[in-house]
Amino acid sequence: MTRSFSSHLSICLLPAVLLLIHAAIASDPSPCDPLSALYPDQLFLPNTTLYTSSISSYAWMSGHLQPACIIQPQSTSQLSFIIKILADFNTTFAIRGGGHNANPGFSNIDNEVTIDMRGMRQIEVGDGVLRVGAGALWGEVYDAADAKNVSVMGGRISTVGVGGLTTGGGMSIFSLDRGWVCDGVKNFEVILSNSSVINANATSNPSLFRSLKGGLNNFGVVTRFDLTTFKHGPIWGGTTLLSNASESDLIREVTNFKMAKHDPSAHTVTIFGYNLPDKSYMLLNNMWYLKPNANKTSLHGLMSLEPKLNQSLVVASAGEHARRVATPIPAGTWALWGTTTVSISPTILFKIHEIWKSTSSLITSKFPASDINFAFGYQSVPKSTPESGPNSLGIPSTAVPERDWVNLLVTFQYQDGALTSDLEAILLGAIDKVDGIAREEGAHVKYKYMDYAHWKQDVFGGYGAEEVERMKGVAQDYDPLGMFQHQVTGGFKLF
Numbered sequence: 001m002t003r004s005f006s007s008h009l010s011i012c013l014l015p016a017v018l019l020l021i022h023a024a025i026a027s028d029p030s031p032c033d034p035l036s037a038l039y040p041d042q043l044f045l046p047n048t049t050l051y052t053s054s055i056s057s058y059a060w061m062s063g064h065l066q067p068a069c070i071i072q073p074q075s076t077s078q079l080s081f082i083i084k085i086l087a088d089f090n091t092t093f094a095i096r097g098g099g100h101n102a103n104p105g106f107s108n109i110d111n112e113v114t115i116d117m118r119g120m121r122q123i124e125v126g127d128g129v130l131r132v133g134a135g136a137l138w139g140e141v142y143d144a145a146d147a148k149n150v151s152v153m154g155g156r157i158s159t160v161g162v163g164g165l166t167t168g169g170g171m172s173i174f175s176l177d178r179g180w181v182c183d184g185v186k187n188f189e190v191i192l193s194n195s196s197v198i199n200a201n202a203t204s205n206p207s208l209f210r211s212l213k214g215g216l217n218n219f220g221v222v223t224r225f226d227l228t229t230f231k232h233g234p235i236w237g238g239t240t241l242l243s244n245a246s247e248s249d250l251i252r253e254v255t256n257f258k259m260a261k262h263d264p265s266a267h268t269v270t271i272f273g274y275n276l277p278d279k280s281y282m283l284l285n286n287m288w289y290l291k292p293n294a295n296k297t298s299l300h301g302l303m304s305l306e307p308k309l310n311q312s313l314v315v316a317s318a319g320e321h322a323r324r325v326a327t328p329i330p331a332g333t334w335a336l337w338g339t340t341t342v343s344i345s346p347t348i349l350f351k352i353h354e355i356w357k358s359t360s361s362l363i364t365s366k367f368p369a370s371d372i373n374f375a376f377g378y379q380s381v382p383k384s385t386p387e388s389g390p391n392s393l394g395i396p397s398t399a400v401p402e403r404d405w406v407n408l409l410v411t412f413q414y415q416d417g418a419l420t421s422d423l424e425a426i427l428l429g430a431i432d433k434v435d436g437i438a439r440e441e442g443a444h445v446k447y448k449y450m451d452y453a454h455w456k457q458d459v460f461g462g463y464g465a466e467e468v469e470r471m472k473g474v475a476q477d478y479d480p481l482g483m484f485q486h487q488v489t490g491g492f493k494l495f
């Protein structure tokens with residue numbers, strides 16, 4: 001090690017710990033030893049109960065990597081010191097929030113250190129602001145907000161993490177009215193690579209503030225998100241399960257809904273699912289209306305599709321909705337996610353739907369006996385909100401994404417991990433076809449939503465060269481040695 005460790009040490013630490021750290025750096029490149037000496041109760045080693053339960057709490061099997069140790073800091077000052085140690089060892093590490101990203105290596109790592117943020121999940125509701133520790137899950141945020149009769153923009157499902165969803169953008173049921181979840185952040189508390197703890201907000205470190213809204217883990221570890229709160233009354237909505245007989249009616253009604261006059265109160269996520277080996281369909285139409293009654297509104301056409309095999313529609317707070325739609329993911333499930341964006345036209349969704357059908361046939365012929373769920377999901381893209389200040393998503397100020405754009409989420413869920421590379425090729429191939437027909441129609445949009453993207457997709461390319469150049473400059477200013485490029489290997493990287 002070339003850099004001096006002792007120069008960073010705070011005086012309250014015991015000299016014995018200092019000796020241990022020096023001995024560890026000299027003899028063994030693993031930072032787990034000093035971390036374990038400093039934080040014995042928060043350092044989990046393989047084959048212990050806490051380690052195993054941390055690994056099994058990842059949503060998907062892709063998260064089940066085997067780090068040399070997992071460190072679960074309880075406070076910003078502890079994590080700042082941990083970052084110092086990791087900087088000195090110059091080894092790779094992962095940052096884990098809610099553990100819901102499907103890309104391998106985004107929030108866990110083999111043989112190195114994983115920082116499990118879930119020890120930091122304090123929530124405090126103040127005047128117009130909710131301060132949340134970065135390791136919290138949205139369900140906890142909504143519980144705190146509901147208790148004070150306020151709302152925040154957050155994930156639509158209670159089990160997902162605040163950290164990953166917000167730094168990648170974030171789509172909420174309020175997003176067509178109020179913007180991306182990251183646009184609702186007033187202030188980020190963040191630890192930089194030199195272990196300084198700073199605030200990034202509109203007046204302090206504004207370039208970093210902008211970059212963190214869509215820049216994932218490229219600049220620092222976010223330790224706290226300060227979210228804007230607002231008053232909001234009860235919201236109508238939930239899920240309806242339609243029969244496969246509604247297939248073409250559903251794609252028509254989604255098109256009609258998008259082509260009609262834009263209604264910022266209506267939020268929909270429409271999912272065309274296909275299951276093997278039983279060759280069954282799962283057509284799920286999720287709808288929310290930001291008022292207690294959606295009758296005779298823009299949702300009318302979607303609401304009137306029959307027959308409904310099942311429905312769960314209520315009038316409730318955003319938090320109650322998020323809890324109701326959370327269904328447990330069965331243990332042992334693998335997932336692949338990918339995404340693209342198109343602009344709406346009378347024909348584009350019908351053409352994309354043909355790709356869903358042909359891909360369903362393809363997997364039926366290739367893997368007839370496998371347990372696979374394959375889905376295309378459609379939703380509007382959040383509003384751009386200049387009043388919240390810029391984010392880093394690179395969406396042109398001339399665009400009206402909430403009205404004109406449709407996000408497509410393509411997913412595979414399956415039980416046999418050996419199918420991964422074949423399904424990955426099929427997923428990326430289907431997205432290429434969608435992009436191809438969208439280009440032919442003049443409906444192609446280069447922006448791709450980071451939190452839904454497959455790791456092989458060029459998310460930053462979709463942000464545009466100008467935005468990426470700006471972010472690279474910010475990364476060089478705030479992380480001159482490139483810790484968040486070279487040591488934090490998981491996630492979409494700027495360099």
Ligand SMILES: Cc1cc2nc3c(=O)[nH]c(=O)nc-3n(C[C@H](O)[C@H](O)[C@H](O)COP(=O)(O)OP(=O)(O)OC[C@H]3O[C@@H](n4cnc5c(N)ncnc54)[C@H](O)[C@@H]3O)c2cc1C
Binds near residue numbers: 134164168223451490
């Ligand atoms: C069931 C389910 C429902 C979903 N619903 C929605 C939804 O309603 N809206 C939506 O927009 N998306 C949704 N998503 C997608 C979700 O936003 C992404 O999967 C996101 O990456 C999850 O964040 P996480 O913290 O749980 O994940 P993780 O896997 O823990 O983290 C994802 C990435 O974020 C980074 N990261 C996490 N915390 C921090 C931090 N504190 N500082 C710096 N970097 C950090 C990690 O390093 C990693 O690269 C959903 C996903 C699932 C599986």
Ligand SMILES: *[C@@H]1O[C@H](CO)[C@@H](O)[C@H](O)[C@H]1NC(C)=O
Binds near residue numbers: 046047
């Ligand atoms: C974990 O325990 C199992 C059996 O108890 C053992 O085979 C394995 O080697 C252990 N792994 C580690 C990393 O210690």
Ligand SMILES: *[C@@H]1O[C@H](CO)[C@@H](O)[C@H](O)[C@H]1NC(C)=O
Binds near residue numbers: 481486
């Ligand atoms: C950290 O390691 C990388 C190679 O893994 C090396 O390029 C870089 O110079 C090292 N940084 C420091 C500060 O030693």
Ligand SMILES: *[C@@H]1O[C@H](CO)[C@@H](O)[C@H](O)[C@H]1NC(C)=O
Binds near residue numbers: 147148149
């Ligand atoms: C929230 O609203 C309910 C119902 O209107 C009311 O009874 C309760 O006192 C309110 N709580 C707070 C913290 O304002």
Ligand SMILES: *[C@@H]1O[C@H](CO)[C@@H](O)[C@H](O)[C@H]1NC(C)=O
Binds near residue numbers: 201226
């Ligand atoms: C912005 O950061 C500064 C400096 O830390 C802090 O004093 C101020 O309160 C922050 N603003 C917000 C909105 O959090």
Ligand SMILES: *[C@@H]1O[C@H](CO)[C@@H](O)[C@H](O)[C@H]1NC(C)=O
Binds near residue numbers: 293295
């Ligand atoms: C909305 O319409 C449904 C179906 O016609 C009806 O059952 C329900 O009572 C209506 N809700 C309101 C609030 O009018």
Ligand SMILES: *[C@@H]1O[C@H](CO)[C@@H](O)[C@H](O)[C@H]1NC(C)=O
Binds near residue numbers: 241310311312
């Ligand atoms: C139907 O909805 C209810 C909740 O309203 C739920 O408990 C049940 O599991 C659902 N059934 C199916 C087949 O989705």
Ligand SMILES: *[C@@H]1O[C@H](CO)[C@@H](O)[C@H](O)[C@H]1NC(C)=O
Binds near residue numbers: 194477
């Ligand atoms: C840490 O880095 C930031 C951004 O580069 C810089 O402003 C700050 O002075 C540095 N702090 C220390 C203690 O070096």
Ligand SMILES: CC(=O)N[C@H]1CO[C@H](CO)[C@@H](O)[C@@H]1O
Binds near residue numbers: 244245279280281
């Ligand atoms: C794949 C599948 O489940 N297809 C069914 C769709 O619904 C029709 C009736 O409307 C059935 O005949 C199909 O078998």
